[in-house]
Amino acid sequence: MVNLKIDNIPVSVPEGTTILEAARSVNIEIPTLCYLKGMNEIAACRICCVELVGHDRLIPACDNVVAEGMEVLTNSHKVREARRSNLRLLLSHHDVSCTNCTRSGNCTLQSLANDFNMRGTHYPKKLLIDKADITAPLIRENNKCVMCMRCIQICEKVQTVNIWDLLGTGSRAMVDVSRNRRIKDTECTYCGQCITHCPTAAIRERDDTGRVYDAIDDENIVTVVQVAPAVRAAWAERYGLDAEFATPRRMAAALRRMGFDYVFDTDFTADLTIMEEGSEFIERFTHKDQHKWPMFTSCCPGWVRFLKSQYPELTDNLSTAKSPQQMFGAIAKSYFAEKIGVNPHKIFVVSVMPCVSKKSECALPTMKDACGDPDVDVVITTRELNIMMRANHINPVFLPEEDFDSPLGTGTGAAVIFGATGGVMDAALRSAYYLITGSNPDPDAFKSVRGMDGWKESVFEIPGAGEVRVAVASGLGNARKLIQAIKRGEVHYDFVEIMACPGGCAGGGGQPIVDGCELADERGSVLWRLDANDKLRFSHENPDVLALYKEYLTAPLGEKSHHLLHTDHHGWDMPTVVKN
Structure with a gap:
């Protein structure tokens, strides 16, 4: 067992446990956006960042394992401000049309924004030109994507169909249908598992x-x-x-x-x-x-x-x-x-x-x-x-x-x-x-x-x-x-x-x-x-x-x-x- 402190609370967990899971074992909630246990632990969103006492750099809790004697702070001023900054950046690329969104009231990004009292626009909006095919049974809206990669992981690891992929590089990178195809032209089964595992409404069913x-x-x-x-x-x-x-x-x-x-x-x-x-x-x-x-x-x-x-x-x-x-x-x-x-x-x-x-x-x-x-x-x-x-x-x-x-x-x-x-x-x-x-x-x-x-x-x-x-x-x-x-x-x-x-x-x-x-x-x-x-x-x-x-x-x-x-x-x- 590994012994550590999280927010000054003594914690003992098996070796190899992540900081996130260790915190949850003692009912300390660390917010996440991209994380799916055992499926998507890539620390893409940085919402789960925590502070290690004696270290300047914040680290993501979802993909860092505990160590003996570690002291973790999950809600320090530094952590809170970093999470708010990360949220602001995510929202700057997000179509915040919550009132007409199918996931309004059941959106992880919306919940986080509310929890952190995010009000107003802190950065200029940079929305992509939406090319969604609204006639297909399954619709992707890139302006609502937070690049969590969950859809890629579910489609690849669980369903092995590989419909979604990361296209482009740098600031032009985005998740979309692999090989630049239309969804109708792919071998997509329309199983919808990408929808149920998306934290926002970037993927949804056609509204009939x-x-x-x-x-x-x-x-x-x-x-x-x-x-x-x-x-x-x-x-x-x-x-x-x-x-x-x-x-x-x-x-x-x-x-x-x-x-x-x-x-x-x-x-x-x-x-x-x-x-x-x-x-x-x-x-x-x-x-x-x-x-x-x-x-x-x-x-x-x-x-x-x-x-x-x-x-x-x-x-x-x-x-x-x-x-x-x-x-x-x-x-x-x-x-x-x-x-x-x-x-x-x-x-x-x-x-x-x-x-x-x-x-x-x-x-x-x-x-x-x-x-x-x-x-x-x-x-x-x-x-x-x-x-x-x-x-x-x-x-x-x-x-x-x-x-x-x-x-x-x-x-x-x-x-x-x-x-x-x-x-x-x-x-x-x-x-x-x-x-x-x-x-x-x-x-x-x-x-x-x-x-x-x-x-x-x-x-x-x-x-x-x-x-x-x-x-x-x-x-x-x-x-x-x-x-x-x-x-x-x-x-x-x-x-x-x-x-x-x-x-x-x-x-x-x-x-x-x-x-x-x-x-x-x-x-x-x-x-x-x-x-x-x-x-x-x-x-x-x-x-x-x-x-x-x-x-x-x-x-x-x-x-x-x-x-x-x-x-x-x-x-x-x-x-x-x-x-x-």
Whole structure:
């Protein structure tokens, strides 16, 4: 152990501990801006500078380790003035349009400026000419960049896609899309992890709330909204409410207050996805020589974009089943339109998703199967939902609990866990077991695929089918490791679930941002708890899904199901990586 003093408080910490972590261990807060533990410890911002007694030069606390007998001052006059100077310099290059910024009230730079009582402009503004493409699902605004390098580190170290890079030199240096490309021309997956790890609004999703308001206000349009499983674990975080109070039924009430005509649950089509994808897996598994292996899940558009750009030769390994979002849109503009007697062209489908990549998915040319219009018209993130709630003066504290509408509002516990890593695999195996054997397994029989490990694998014995080898990965860096192991012949699987975001949709790029905190595990636990407490825990027992097949689709993998619920992944192009 190393013994030192921080602000005259004796501290004892293991060797190799940084000054920052040592201070935090005794509840001494040192402000940071660029720091991400274990990911970005480059001392770029200099906000965490501290003073060592007996030394003239200030040092950053985030990348200097403790030493025996060290005496550290974290709040001396010299330290405070240095931090204020560093903040002034950062603000001189920052577009301080806080009143119309998506991160206002949740911006680390804004918080620091307030904490240090920064008022007025101390240096002439030197803003860059903004060339942001505001039509892309993911937008970068360089005038709000503080050069913390977090986006570069996340994209390189966690996702291994390397979209962002440091361009230029000296005073002209800036972070931008690598090789001076437009974001649309890159292999970006739109996972949004750069957004959730940015301390400002230098990277954000495209704001589509205006299109939603226009549809709600149009009396000639029937507005239908669906809400993804993972959203229910995070939608009320901004209000400080726990998941036990902020129930899905209160979320349904909030959406009704916004003016949507019908409020549905994507859990319904998550169950439908299991019926189609599970049946597809069984068909492939019983005709192994006719298919490529393993079969990959296809419900995560960020993962699909990654595979098509990085490993296009494996595209045929993807399940042809659409994602729950897209299945919902197709059913809403066909079956539901007929049921309520409305022209499908008059139905406007809005998705509330924990994901930025869903904005790209709904615009694919292969996602117009119901009536020729896009099956899903617009996607908003959980963050955009929060913005709309505030604009509509909706406080969930005072909302009653209300049911989702019928018939597309019923879901099972198996559907809820789509939002957590391992959930799709768990749910699919539950129903695959039933479809093969005619009896239900223990709903927790496949729990070994759960958890936050980046790459998990298991072997299950299903009577009548034999051994089924499965794997689950979350985070594209883990997906890359898994795929490379498959290609080298080191591992062999039958069924693989991959989610682009670490922890799955619960940690999605469209979820609320709590700077410096990774909440996928906590949010995922909410979803697993909802599953455990649900009366229905098998997708094949969803009564509304069974009614849909009886009244409209006939059977999984049937002709109508194939037309509406499956897709051709070769039907759209993705920039591919040039490999040396």
